[in-house]
Amino acid sequence: MRFPGNVSFLFRSANIKFELLAALIAVVLFGMQACSSDKLEPPKTDIVNPDSIPSQESYGTTVTFSDSGKVKAILIAGRIRVYSKFNYTLVDSGAKVDFYKEGIYSSTLTGRRGKIYDATKDVEVYDSVKLVSTDGSVLTTNKLLWINKTQRIKSDEFVHIKTPNEDIQGYGFEADQNLKNYVIYKVSGEMQK
DSSP, X not given: OOOOHHXXXXXXXXXXXXXXXXXXHXXXXXXXXXXSSOOOOOOOOOOSOGGGSOSEEEEEEEXXXXXXXXXXXXXXXXXXXXXXGGTEEEEEEEEEEEEEETTEEEEEEEEXXXXXXXXXXXXXXXXXXXXXXXXXXXXXXXXXEEETTTTXXXXXXXXXXXXXXEEEEEEEEEEXXXXXXXXXXXXXXXXXX
């Protein structure tokens, strides 16, 4: 049996009507779901204390400390995290500080991590600390504090100083940042060269 030519048109027309009806149903269902009271929430993190989040964070950073246009120190660090609420900045992933006296390079301080006190700009360095002056003097310790105002360094930890003239070690220490004048409070070993 043969159908007249307009029958195939009716089948095509029915398919189009069915597709339009299916699309309309999908739009209505999607719209109803979007209007539901179930709102999407961002994923939750495991941060217990919001104060543990820094206000600023940077990588591969250089910070210049200056006074009256004269450079006092230049800090280079792998990562710096600023905690404005607590007025300090944490440095990790390696820290290097080049010190300047009257604008002239005097020594380099390195360590794995540190802390900058924002109010005073004092720098405390921890972990494998090493200070090398221009004359070749070397200080090693586990913790060292550079006092910005006086441009002096100090530590209450074990220190080892090796200069062209002596090799000395002890506990507790204070010096100028280029290791020219220093005091070790509890000397535990000394060797003259």
